[in-house]
Each structure stands twice: as C-alpha cells, then as structure tokens.
Amino acid sequence: MAKKEKRKATTAETDSPKHIADRIKKSAEKMVKQINNLEDPEFTTMQRGKSNVIWDEKKGFLELGNKEVTRTFLNIAHARKFMQTTMIMEKTRNYLEHNKTASIREIYYELKHTVADTKENTFEEQSESDTIIVDLEHSVDTIREKLNLHANPKGTLYGDITLLDRMHNNDKFNASKLGRGGWSIMSRVEPEEIEIVDSSAEYLLVCETEAIYERLIEEGYPKKNNCILIGIGGQAARGARRLIHRIHNELELPTIVFTDGDPYGWYIYSVVKQGSMALAAHSEFMSVPDAKYVGMTMDDIEDYQLEMVTERMSEGDIKRAKEMLAYPWFQNKEWQAQLKKSVEKKVRVEQQALANKRLDFVATHYLPEKIRNKNFLP
Amino acid sequence: MAKKEKRKATTAETDSPKHIADRIKKSAEKMVKQINNLEDPEFTTMQRGKSNVIWDEKKGFLELGNKEVTRTFLNIAHARKFMQTTMIMEKTRNYLEHNKTASIREIYYELKHTVADTKENTFEEQSESDTIIVDLEHSVDTIREKLNLHANPKGTLYGDITLLDRMHNNDKFNASKLGRGGWSIMSRVEPEEIEIVDSSAEYLLVCETEAIYERLIEEGYPKKNNCILIGIGGQAARGARRLIHRIHNELELPTIVFTDGDPYGWYIYSVVKQGSMALAAHSEFMSVPDAKYVGMTMDDIEDYQLEMVTERMSEGDIKRAKEMLAYPWFQNKEWQAQLKKSVEKKVRVEQQALANKRLDFVATHYLPEKIRNKNFLP
Numbered sequence: 147m148a149k150k151e152k153r154k155a156t157t158a159e160t161d162s163p164k165h166i167a168d169r170i171k172k173s174a175e176k177m178v179k180q181i182n183n184l185e186d187p188e189f190t191t192m193q194r195g196k197s198n199v200i201w202d203e204k205k206g207f208l209e210l211g212n213k214e215v216t217r218t219f220l221n222i223a224h225a226r227k228f229m230q231t232t233m234i235m236e237k238t239r240n241y242l243e244h245n246k247t248a249s250i251r252e253i254y255y256e257l258k259h260t261v262a263d264t265k266e267n268t269f270e271e272q273s274e275s276d277t278i279i280v281d282l283e284h285s286v287d288t289i290r291e292k293l294n295l296h297a298n299p300k301g302t303l304y305g306d307i308t309l310l311d312r313m314h315n316n317d318k319f320n321a322s323k324l325g326r327g328g329w330s331i332m333s334r335v336e337p338e339e340i341e342i343v344d345s346s347a348e349y350l351l352v353c354e355t356e357a358i359y360e361r362l363i364e365e366g367y368p369k370k371n372n373c374i375l376i377g378i379g380g381q382a383a384r385g386a387r388r389l390i391h392r393i394h395n396e397l398e399l400p401t402i403v404f405t406d407g408d409p410y411g412w413y414i415y416s417v418v419k420q421g422s423m424a425l426a427a428h429s430e431f432m433s434v435p436d437a438k439y440v441g442m443t444m445d446d447i448e449d450y451q452l453e454m455v456t457e458r459m460s461e462g463d464i465k466r467a468k469e470m471l472a473y474p475w476f477q478n479k480e481w482q483a484q485l486k487k488s489v490e491k492k493v494r495v496e497q498q499a500l501a502n503k504r505l506d507f508v509a510t511h512y513l514p515e516k517i518r519n520k521n522f523l524p
Numbered sequence: 525m526a527k528k529e530k531r532k533a534t535t536a537e538t539d540s541p542k543h544i545a546d547r548i549k550k551s552a553e554k555m556v557k558q559i560n561n562l563e564d565p566e567f568t569t570m571q572r573g574k575s576n577v578i579w580d581e582k583k584g585f586l587e588l589g590n591k592e593v594t595r596t597f598l599n600i601a602h603a604r605k606f607m608q609t610t611m612i613m614e615k616t617r618n619y620l621e622h623n624k625t626a627s628i629r630e631i632y633y634e635l636k637h638t639v640a641d642t643k644e645n646t647f648e649e650q651s652e653s654d655t656i657i658v659d660l661e662h663s664v665d666t667i668r669e670k671l672n673l674h675a676n677p678k679g680t681l682y683g684d685i686t687l688l689d690r691m692h693n694n695d696k697f698n699a700s701k702l703g704r705g706g707w708s709i710m711s712r713v714e715p716e717e718i719e720i721v722d723s724s725a726e727y728l729l730v731c732e733t734e735a736i737y738e739r740l741i742e743e744g745y746p747k748k749n750n751c752i753l754i755g756i757g758g759q760a761a762r763g764a765r766r767l768i769h770r771i772h773n774e775l776e777l778p779t780i781v782f783t784d785g786d787p788y789g790w791y792i793y794s795v796v797k798q799g800s801m802a803l804a805a806h807s808e809f810m811s812v813p814d815a816k817y818v819g820m821t822m823d824d825i826e827d828y829q830l831e832m833v834t835e836r837m838s839e840g841d842i843k844r845a846k847e848m849l850a851y852p853w854f855q856n857k858e859w860q861a862q863l864k865k866s867v868e869k870k871v872r873v874e875q876q877a878l879a880n881k882r883l884d885f886v887a888t889h890y891l892p893e894k895i896r897n898k899n900f901l902p
Contacts, residue, residue, distance in 0.1 A: 255878075256880060356676050361627070454638065
C-alpha cells in the first residue's frame, strides 16, 4: 500500500507559539492599563469542576462550559494567586519566545523564591503552580503543551510511521526500524516540533499494557496486519494522547483501543475517546471520538473460554463500574451491558489472560478475528 | 573521537540458550531417573532471603551464599510446588527451543488450568509462579532473561550508541538519531538478541527521572559532553539494569549515576551499583561495582544554595535512611556522612530543584563541573 501522506497538522493558525505568546501579552497589557487607570487589575479564566463540564454528544467528547471566574488583585483572597498568575504568565511567554520547554515541576522550582523584604514565598507547593497553569490554559484557550510546559513522558510507538523532529537536526526515523523496543514518546509532541511525515499503516492500535505491546511486536503483528502500535502503560499520558489524536486526524487512521477487561481499562478507553472530566477543556486537542473498542469484554470470557483465568474485581473496581453506569458517555446499550455484567459477575479479565489459549493467540486469532469482523464496542 | 568497538558480549559460553535449555533438561532427566529407580525425585535450588545474602566487598556487589534447599515430590508439603516447578521447567525449555519469550504474567496465565480429574488448579496466583521462576533461576544458575522470561519494560536510551536487533530484521539504529524521544528499552536486552555495535561516547549517565533525561536532551547535553543517557524512571527495571551493565562492560564506559538527593534515590544508585538483596544471585549479570555517584547530595544544598527548594523528608524516608546507615555497602565515610546529614536535617533535594538557578543550570554548570572535577561519591 502506498504511503499515506499526512493530512494536515492540527495546529490551527491561532495556536502557533507566537499567537499564544501574544494572547498572554494582551492579557498582561490589559492589567497594566487597569493599573495605570487606578482600576483593580483583573484576570479571567474558566470555572472548572463537574458543574461546568458538559457532555457534548454531537461532538462526541467532554467539554468545558462557559462559566467564567474573574480574579482581582485587590481582593485579599485573590492577591496571592494573582501574583502567582502573573509570574507564570511571564515565564511561559518567555519559554515561548526562547523556544524553551519545561516540566511543570521545573517551572515550580524555577519560580519559587522569597518575595523581597518579606518572609512570604512565591509558591509553597507544586500544587499551587499546577493550579495556576490550568487557569492560564483556560484563560488563553490553549493546552499546556502549547505554553511549552509538559508533565512526564510515558508510552511507546512502534510500526511503519515516519516522524521528523524539527528541534533535533531534523532527525527522520521510522518506528518500525528501531528493533523491537520502539520509540519512546516524548512528553510534548506538538506539530511545530514533531512532524508526522507518512505511514502505510491501515489503523492505529492502542494497547493499555506495555506487556501486550511487546507480545504483539514479538509476534510480528503490526507488520502482518499493517498497523501502528502505541503502548500507553496504564492511563495514557498527555504526550501519548496528543500523538494518538494527531495520528488519527492527520493520517486519517481508524483508532482501535485494546485494554484489560475491567472498569479501569474501560475508563482508560473512554479517556482516549471522549476525554476526561479534569481535562474537559482540552478534548478538542486530545480526544478521538471515532475510536473503537476491541476488548477485553465480559463476553470474551465466554466466547474464548477464559473463565479459568478471570480475577475477582476489587471493591474499588465494583464501585467504579457503578459510577460509570451513570456517566452520560456510557449511555448506550453495549456499554451498559458490559458494566452491568461486570458488577453482576464481579470478575475482570486481563489482556494477558489470552496467553491461557497460547502465547500467540492474541496476535494470530483474537485481534485479527475481532477486527476483521468489526466486533467492536462503540 | 573514534567509535569505540565493543569489547565482548557478557554472555559466557555456558549462558547460551542451548546451554541453559540443556541444564533444565539435565535436571529433569535426573528426576526421571530417580522415578525409574523408585526413588523420591528431588529438585535443588538456593536458599533465599537475608540469611543467605553476602556482601562481597572485593567483588563490590551483593551475592547469594551457598545454602541450598532440596524439595522432594513425596513430601506432602512440597508436592504442589514440585508439580509447579516441573511445569515451569518444561515451558521455559520450550521457549528457549522455539525462540519465544514471555512475560512472567503470561507464563502464569499460560500454565493455569485445572488438573485433570480434580478440582485443583495448577496455580492460583501469579505469586506462586513467580516464586518457582526464582527457584529455577537459582537451580540452573542463570537469570530469568536467559530463560526467555521478562517483567515489564521501563527506561529510555539516548545518545551516540548503535544497537542492532538480531530478532528484528537486524535493524541497526543509533540512539542519537531518533529525535529527542530516544529508544524505548526492552524488557529483555540479552546479547543473543540486542547487539551493542559501537559508540563514540566517553561515559554513560544514568538519570533517575525521565524529566531530567528530557531536560538534558533539550539542552544538548549528551552531544556537548559526549555521553550516553539512560532514563530509568525511578527504580531501574531489569532490562535497563542489564543494558547499563552491558554498556559499562562491553564498551568499557565509566558509569555515572544521577538521582534525587534522598534515601530513595541513593538506594536506586546502590541497586545499579551493588545489586539488591532480592536479586543478590544476579549481581554478576546486572551490577556495576565501578559506578560513581554525581548527585544530588546534601552538600549540594549548601554548595548551590538550594535551601529554598528542599523538601521535608517523610517519616518513611527517615526510616529508610537509618536502615541504610547499617548496610555493609554503605560503610564508607562519604555515604555515612550523607545519610547522617539527611537524618539530621530531615530534608531532601530533587534533581529538578536545580531549575531554581536556571532551567539549563543542570546541563551547563552542575553536571559538567562536578564530572570534570570528579566530585563523586563512591
């Protein structure tokens, strides 16, 4: 099959580093103007938390609503946060202008100091700066990656996909030619830096566990089935989610998710597909509403005679399943059936349980059959 | 600098897959012979736990002593374990002959079934098969990687080092040309499969956190300082330890370790250097007695004015520091001083705290100065 050319980077014109730096500057200039007019300077961001999260069924992902919060400097309850906000604004704009990136822990350490002539520290704990970062993301309508901030990296990429790193000698490499280890996904994979060049793959398979990722590579699955593999190692890190989103959109590849058969695994799927409550504002950058779920399901236990290798669900798992039954984005008969069955039977089944048939069963039978027959959950 | 040719793979002749498969076979044949002679079949392995762990000061690593344990089939207390042992022996020999590998979770699932005509399962929990795997490692004097078993992968590799994967089209790739992400270290990196081809690096720098690994790459540190970088992401996984051991020995590169300045980080260093109590039998395959420690130290706090960005040690950290004070391999004045100081001051200091000076301080000042001046702990 011919290499598929990338469609387009998902960075809209308004999301370039320059545009975002300008939005920060504009917000700061507004404050300066207010101060010069002897007015109380203001900073506006979005209200967070469940009360402002909306399930947009049409778009197929979680979104933040329109409720705003305004913070003013002369309010004693706001003054400290206001100072912190301007510090983070200055620093991230600085990163953007100098092409530097930092982890959210580094920016905390970088900005922590005692305010001159006081005993007051700018920040006491990273949780303080983390909150301000989210405020700023919402205020200038972007994601932290575009403020040149990132959390820790996690996740691996394997298969016929060529990437180019513009910030590193324009290195061009194909993730099917790095032995069986694959490429270690960076914490930030924004289009300005990491270009998706091309791929001949027909779909993207996202695996919850690195163990199954290794198994499928050992069995030659990605080559035989012409797919790209991403191992996320539990809940997907932001870098991995961005890369999944970009591969799906820029290469127009179907995205299929494969997790353990338990509420935790199903939730991991839903975060890849519809986003999470905590990051509802960023769904458009990270979610993949068209993603499909291949397994593990409660029905697999009977269909593949896996009764012997199920495990008892923990109390926490059962509680989570009950909560998920109520989530609007699990309101379809397929997922209601899965969740109810799991609560009833109180068992879970892992991806690796398929080894009970034969080590290569997952690669030679389970996945090829289910994917060929489009035996997916929505 | 000219590329350094690898010295030799550390796989001794007696450690080839064929030799190990033969040792398993020999052990099984002995059992068959005993059965045919109407004798009680026996399986011998090494005693584990603290009482059989020896600190070999001359070798510079922890070792297992000589105490053996013999298990017999006709002892009711041993019968179940005996059955499990023979199952694991058969399966791993099979892997070795067919060039298959499996995770320790997969072999558990693969072997779990109900014994014919009974209600007894071969294994109830993975902890049962894990124990037997360790028994077998000790019995045939090898490591699980050479039984074609592995745990989960973790860790990343970056820098001018060329590897070749014999099991994957002889892919040859240089870890400085994969963009800034680097190579995802596999769970097994045995010389039969992953060949270290060459490198021009002058030393290997092992970093506890992936965040510092990313920082050093962003600053171009490995190129400017001609070193290889491995990010281990907390306690080093077995695959990462094997690769560190092999790079150190085959390329004869000095190994320098960089962790957070707290008992947990220092323990991570000691495991890379001298091995761990739990894996004392495998130190010769995994430890690097010549490794040096560059930081973070308690003295760094004063030397680099980091008082503002220290953190309070948890009770657990303090307890661990006190335990470590008694470990034979921490009996030198340098480490005693560090540990005592940490217990006294009750503070810890992270690698990323250096960002308080400047984001690039770790790359432009801290590491180059300390390494140039050989300001190491032993």
